[in-house]
Amino acid sequence: xxxxxxxxxxxxxxxxxxxxxxxxxxxxxxxxxxxxxxxxxxxxxxxxxxxxxxxxxxxxxxxxxxxxxxxxxxxxxxxxxxxxxxxxxxxxxxxxxxxxxxxxxxxxxxxxxxxxxxxxxxxxxxxxxxxxxxxxxxxxxxxxxxxxxxxxxxxxxxxxxxxxxxxxxxxxxxxxxxxxxxxxxxxxxxxxxxxxxxxxxxxxxxxxxxxxxxxxxxxxxxxxxxxxxxxxxxxxxxxxxxxxxxxxxxxxxxxxxxxxxxxxxxxxxxxxxxxxxxxxxxxxxxxxxxxxxxxxxxxxxxxxxxxxxxxxxxxxxxxxxxxxxxxxxxxxxxxxxxxxxxxxxxxxxxxxxxxxxxxxxxxxxxxxxxxxxxxxxxxxxxxxxxxxxxxxxxxxxxxxxxxxxxxxxxxxxxxxxxxxxxxxxxxxxxxxxxxxxxxxxxxxxxxxxxx
Amino acid sequence: xxxxxxxxxxxxxxxxxxxxxxxxxxxxxxxxxxxxxxxxxxxxxxxxxxxxxxxxxxxxxxxxxxxxxxxxxxxxxxxxxxxxxxxxxxxxxxxxxxxxxxxxxxxxxxxxxxxxxxxxxxxxxxxxxxxxxxxxxxxxxxxxxxxxxxxxxxxxxxxxxxxxxxxxxxxxxxxxxxxxxxxxxxxxxxxxxxxxxxxxxxxxxxxxxxxxxxxxxxxxxxxxxxxxxxxxxxxxxxxxxxxxxxxxxxxxxxxxxxxxxxxxxxxxxxxxxxxxxxxxxxxxxxxxxxxxxxxxxxxxxxxxxxxxxxxxxxxxxxxxxxxxxxxxxxxxxxxxxxxxxxxxxxxxxxxxxxxxxxxxxxxxxxxxxxxxxxxxxxxxxxxxxxxxxxxxxxxxxxxxxxxxxxxxxxxxxxxxxxxxxxxxxxxxxxxxxxxxxxxxxxxxxxxxxxx
Numbered sequence: 001x002x003x004x005x006x007x008x009x010x011x012x013x014x015x016x017x018x019x020x021x022x023x024x025x026x027x028x029x030x031x032x033x034x035x036x037x038x039x040x041x042x043x044x045x046x047x048x049x050x051x052x053x054x055x056x057x058x059x060x061x062x063x064x065x066x067x068x069x070x071x072x073x074x075x076x077x078x079x080x081x082x083x084x085x086x087x088x089x090x091x092x093x094x095x096x097x098x099x100x101x102x103x104x105x106x107x108x109x110x111x112x113x114x115x116x117x118x119x120x121x122x123x124x125x126x127x128x129x130x131x132x133x134x135x136x137x138x139x140x141x142x143x144x145x146x147x148x149x150x151x152x153x154x155x156x157x158x159x160x161x162x163x164x165x166x167x168x169x170x171x172x173x174x175x176x177x178x179x180x181x182x183x184x185x186x187x188x189x190x191x192x193x194x195x196x197x198x199x200x201x202x203x204x205x206x207x208x209x210x211x212x213x214x215x216x217x218x219x220x221x222x223x224x225x226x227x228x229x230x231x232x233x234x235x236x237x238x239x240x241x242x243x244x245x246x247x248x249x250x251x252x253x254x255x256x257x258x259x260x261x262x263x264x265x266x267x268x269x270x271x272x273x274x275x276x277x278x279x280x281x282x283x284x285x286x287x288x289x290x291x292x293x294x295x296x297x298x299x300x301x302x303x304x305x306x307x308x309x310x311x312x313x314x315x316x317x318x319x320x321x322x323x324x325x326x327x328x329x330x331x332x333x334x335x336x337x338x339x340x341x342x343x344x345x346x347x348x349x350x351x352x353x354x355x356x357x358x359x360x361x362x363x364x365x366x367x368x369x370x371x372x373x374x375x376x377x378x379x380x381x382x383x384x385x386x387x388x389x390x391x392x393x394x395x396x397x398x399x400x401x402x403x404x405x406x407x408x409x410x411x412x413x414x415x416x417x418x419x420x421x422x423x424x425x426x427x428x429x430x431x432x433x434x435x436x437x438x439x440x441x442x443x444x445x446x447x448x449x450x451x
Numbered sequence: 452x453x454x455x456x457x458x459x460x461x462x463x464x465x466x467x468x469x470x471x472x473x474x475x476x477x478x479x480x481x482x483x484x485x486x487x488x489x490x491x492x493x494x495x496x497x498x499x500x501x502x503x504x505x506x507x508x509x510x511x512x513x514x515x516x517x518x519x520x521x522x523x524x525x526x527x528x529x530x531x532x533x534x535x536x537x538x539x540x541x542x543x544x545x546x547x548x549x550x551x552x553x554x555x556x557x558x559x560x561x562x563x564x565x566x567x568x569x570x571x572x573x574x575x576x577x578x579x580x581x582x583x584x585x586x587x588x589x590x591x592x593x594x595x596x597x598x599x600x601x602x603x604x605x606x607x608x609x610x611x612x613x614x615x616x617x618x619x620x621x622x623x624x625x626x627x628x629x630x631x632x633x634x635x636x637x638x639x640x641x642x643x644x645x646x647x648x649x650x651x652x653x654x655x656x657x658x659x660x661x662x663x664x665x666x667x668x669x670x671x672x673x674x675x676x677x678x679x680x681x682x683x684x685x686x687x688x689x690x691x692x693x694x695x696x697x698x699x700x701x702x703x704x705x706x707x708x709x710x711x712x713x714x715x716x717x718x719x720x721x722x723x724x725x726x727x728x729x730x731x732x733x734x735x736x737x738x739x740x741x742x743x744x745x746x747x748x749x750x751x752x753x754x755x756x757x758x759x760x761x762x763x764x765x766x767x768x769x770x771x772x773x774x775x776x777x778x779x780x781x782x783x784x785x786x787x788x789x790x791x792x793x794x795x796x797x798x799x800x801x802x803x804x805x806x807x808x809x810x811x812x813x814x815x816x817x818x819x820x821x822x823x824x825x826x827x828x829x830x831x832x833x834x835x836x837x838x839x840x841x842x843x844x845x846x847x848x849x850x851x852x853x854x855x856x857x858x859x860x861x862x863x864x865x866x867x868x869x870x871x872x873x874x875x876x877x878x879x880x881x882x883x884x885x886x887x888x889x890x891x892x893x894x895x896x897x898x899x900x901x902x
Contacts, residue, residue: 029525029622035534035614037742041602042592044532046615049525049623049631063507068836071828074480074500079653080636081495083486100594109594139590139604141493141652143551143560143642151492153590153604163486164497171480172500173842180500185531185636191594201592202530291488377522385519391624 011265018267021329022196024345028404030054030325030355031197043193043200045318050404053355053385055204055321058235059183061353062206062315065231066181073179073208074172078160080185084151086159087136089290090283095254096155097132098191104128111191137187137201153187158312160184161209162283166295176297176308177220179210183317195268197318204317211297211308214281220311221278225260228274228313232262235320236350237327241265245272255282262315264323273323274315281307324349328405335399336430347405348428351448357384358408358444359401365390373412376422376437380410383441402427408444462716469718472780473647475796479855481505481776481806482648494644494651496769501855504806504836506655506772509686510634512804513657513766516682517632524630524659525623529611531636535602537610538587540741541734546705547606548583549642555579562642588638588652604638609763611635612660613734617746627748627759628671630661634768646719648769655768662748662759665732671762672729676711679725679764683713686771687801688778692716696723706733713766715774724774725766732758775800779856786850787881798856799879802899808835809859809895810852816841824863827873827888831861834892853878859895 025031029048034041047055067075087093099112105125112130120127137153140146154160161180168180183206193199212220225244232242247259259277263270284307288295298305328349335344351357360377362369370390377388387406389397398409409425411432416422421434424443435443476482480499485492498506518526538544550563556576563581571578588604591597605611612631619631634657644650663671676695683693698710710728714721735758739746749756779800786795802808811828813820821841828839838857840848849860860876862883867873872885875894886894 026618027622029619032615032618034530034532034611035537036618037614037738037744037746038534038536041530041532041534044530046530046611047528048615049527049619052526052528055528069832071832071839075503076500077498077503077506079485079492079495079497081485081492081638081653083489083492085489086486133594137590137592138596139588141588141640143584143640145589160485160497163488164483164499167477167483167487168480168500171478187532189592189594202532287488293488295488381520381522388522 013269014267017329017331018196018326020331020345021267021325024329024403025051025196025325030404043190044202045197045200050355051321054324054349054353055317057353057355058320058324059204059206059317061235062231062317063181063183065234066179066206066208070179072174072177073181074168074174076161076164076168076180076182077184078157078164078182080154080187081139081141081151082154082159082163085290086163086287087152089286090159090162091254091286092136092152092155093134096136097134099130100133100191101127101130114192133191135188135190137189155188156186156207156314157182157184157205158207158209158314159283161207162287162310163291165209165211165284166293169297175299177210177212177216179208181206181208183207195266195271197322198266198268198271200318205314206317207312207314209279210311210313212311213299214306214309217278217280217309217311221258221260221276224311224313225262225276228276228315229262232264232273232320232323235324235353237264237323241323241327243270245270253277255279264319264327266323267326271319272316273319274313276311276313279310279312281309283310284308324353336402344399344402346402346427349405349407351407354405354407355385356387356401356404356406357448358410359387359389359397359406360410361388361394361397361412362390363394363411363413367414368417369412369414372416372437373410376410376412376440380440380444384444398425408447410440464720465718468780468782469647469777471782471796472718472776475780475854476502476647476776481855494641495653496648496651501806502772505775505800505804506768508804508806509771509775510655510657510768512686513682513768514632514634516685517630517657517659521630523625523628524632525619525625527612527615527619527631527633528635529608529615529633531605531638532590532592532602533605533610533614536741537614537738538603540737541610541613542705542737543587543603543606544585547587548585550581551584551642552578552581565643584642586639586641588640606639607637607658607765608633608635608656609658609660609765610734612658613738613761614742616660616662616735617744620748626750628661628663628667630659632657632659634658646717646722648773649717649719649722651769656765657768658763658765660730661762661764663762665757665760668729668731668760668762672709672727675762675764676713676727679727679766680713683715683724683771683774686775686804688715688774692774692778694721696721704728706730715770715778717774718777722770723767724770725764727762727764730761730763732760734761735759775804787853795850795853797853797878800856800858802858805856805858806836807838807852807855807857808899809861810838810840810848810857811861812839812845812848812863813841814845814862814864818865819868820863820865823867823888824861827861827863827891831891831895835895849876859898861891 030051032046034044103120103125106123140149245261256277261272262274264273284295296305328347332344360373362373380386407427411423420437423432425432481502483497485495554571554576557574591600696712707728712723713725715724735746747756779798783795811824813824831837858878862874871888874883876883
């Protein structure tokens with residue numbers, strides 16, 4: 001687990017593959033560019049009918065593993081709009097900036113670090129000195145647009161946890177070590193965006209703030225790095241596409257004393273999916289000072305009062321979804337079917353994560369097969385998202401489902417009328433077994449590991 | 452179902468009860484004021500550890516009933532930030548306004564409809580003419596804060612559905628009648644807020660846009676009014692607290708040709724939980740004109756091209772949660788226990804919606820009872836959110852769980868060591884039955900109606 005970077009398979013970037021994934025996502029309804037009929041909203045994305053199911057499955061898996069099944073964790077759902085003083089305390093109004101330069105001639109604006117030389121890359125004009133540009137989206141609350149009404153869209157979900165720390169502690173009678181977990185949207189007015197959903201202006205995070213006695217922080221940091229890596233492996237992501245990258249000191253954010261990224265090898269290269277940071281008591285101390293509220297924890301057993309240290313595993317939901325799509329996407333030149341000539345693709349998602357669990361397919365549109373298939377479809381849909389498809393040859397329908405990662409293809413054929421059995425085709429092995437129609441729910445439940 | 456207003460029980464508003472619910476929500480971890488350590492963010496709320504579970508259960512119930520179990524519906528998760536032209540097409544930049552007046556003397560701003568007379572209610576100064584104030588939150592995308600960069604936080608989720616209509620149609624091969632369903636945050640810079648989470652500036656909606664042939668619109672409108680009312684009843688909301696209120700013509704929004712609200716009798720009075728509107732083809736037509744894209748549906752069977760009409764059942768997630776809390780909240784003066792003197796409260800939530808499904812309680816902290824209770828707790832937590840509590844008398848612990856709506860209190864007592872059984876106490880009847888420890892999962896699953 002977590003081999004160092006050198007030992008891991010290194011592939012050259014493959015932008016063409018990336019583009020085919022983007023194209024599949026749009027064509028089949030995973031991810032669309034936001035407001036595409038108006039030319040798109042800069043680096044903002046909408047999840048389509050299949051995308052929302054995949055994303056929900058990922059969020060549900062995280063919530064179950066991180067909150068439901070742990071004794072030391074509770075959930076939270078804080079708002080996107082917060083009091084502006086939160087961002088003073090957190091340091092965001094001051095340091096959450098990119099240096100920008102303006103061209104004095106054509107008035108264009110650039111990120112200083114993207115510029116080579118000292119002239120405008122477009123018109124050759126003179127550039128201003130670099131000035132800090134805050135990456136938070138600004139808005140105004142209340143009826144008057146003045147300085148006092150300015151607030152921001154949160155650039156990270158974790159501050160909602162810190163400001164509620166004391167409320168949660170009291171309401172749920174918790175004591176360190178314990179964590180507060182949250183899933184929610186964050187917004188960053190990024191200057192340099194790109195790589196599909198990887199760096200977008202509106203994105204979803206899953207964050208844990210895990211509060212520990214200061215002397216235990218290093219141990220818990222190590223624990224969470226391994227625990228979170230283990231979780232990504234449990235989602236079925238290939239080990240050779242995962243690595244840990246400890247940050248060097250110069251990279252550390254202003255609040256962190258140490259940080260390790262969990263990186264995935266995307267088609268465009270290695271990049272962060274999740275960061276695990278030791279934030280020390282930076283945040284609670286800052287909020288204590290700025291709010292004047294006592295945020296310390298009093299340990300009754302040890303008669304000791306302290307500000308807990310915080311270990312933060314902070315992951316990107318959209319990045320995990322993108323990693324899962326890239327990891328599961330496989331192209332089969334010439335296809336897998338008998339007469340296949342075109343390139344076919346299969347999405348080898350873990351069945352638990354697949355948007356659609358099964359497709360019910362009448363072999364032909366006669367002999368009562370559609371009715372029988374419909375009845376099975378109606379029964380299965382009580383439990384899972386299931387497709388029904390009677391259009392085109394059976395091979396073509398299997399391929400359509402392979403492309404979106406449906407693990408089980410259930411076919412009603414002529415034998416079904418005789419003995420009530422159907423065939424179940426496995427997406428990955430393409431093997432078919434006959435299963436009694438009235439045992440299908442149990443069969444699929446068993447395959448999905450649901451108990 | 453849906454008795455007219457006159458026939459329904461009418462209670463006087465009970466603000467004191469409302470305040471006790473608000474207090475319970477904060478104390479036990481359902482809902483906190485956002486950024487409360489900084490004095491709160493105006494009319495924005497955070498969901499605490501129990502609140503997020505209740506809200507998730509409500510959203511899950513909606514998603515399952517409205518998307519998973521229907522053949523004619525698909526899901527979507529569009530972004531909050533959209534192209535600004537969306538709001539020109541929808542009419543929001545022009546008509547989504549409140550009339551405001553300014554006091555020329557003290558510079559305060561008021562909603563014109565809140566003012567009686569023609570002078571400032573605070574200082575008596577002269578007032579300006581009423582001017583329209585847009586209720587959308589404005590922000591700037593990209594590095595330059597100018598007119599061209601202005602965009603808005605969506606004030607309703609449905610526009611994300613309309614702009615993706617054609618994508619979804621194609622990707623999932625749907626045809627009218629069919630619907631697109633979505634859950635997500637919306638934002639309105641309300642001038643008049645209040646009644647706890649009822650009218651807040653950041654809120655969550657669940658919306659269905661149901662696309663139908665124009666000639667079928669009236670029929671589908673009636674269908675959805677009844678279907679949505681039925682769903683609220685299925686959540687366990689008392690029938691006498693629900694009513695339908697058809698809008699009079701003067702109330703209709705600019706896009707709607709007819710609308711019926713599903714209202715709940717909150718402690719502060721009757722108010723809208725969901726609105727079902729016939730939006731006609733207003734939205735698709737507007738987006739077609741503004742984007743220049745053809746948004747019509749071509750019916751292959753009938754060889755007919757048309758813009759579908761849209762029936763929109765649009766509900767507030769936060770309002771449903773608040774209605775459920777108010778509906779389930781019951782005070783028992785003198786308490787239900789043997790020596791009860793104080794007022795006790797019970798949250799009679801439907802077990803499927805309760806944040807915590809069961810509490811595991813060792814009768815006393817000795818004779819191995821805590822260990823046995825822990826083992827049961829660990830087993831149950833694989834399936835549901837479950838509490839473990841060993842602090843205080845058993846009566847006190849039952850009351851703590853009653854207060855947050857936990858349907859089952861599981862007690863490990865001296866008999867457990869002998870025959871492996873535990874007592875299961877029903878929150879509502881307070882009856883206790885003995886159940887074998889290894890049959891608890893089945894017992895609870897059965898009570899929850901899970902199959």
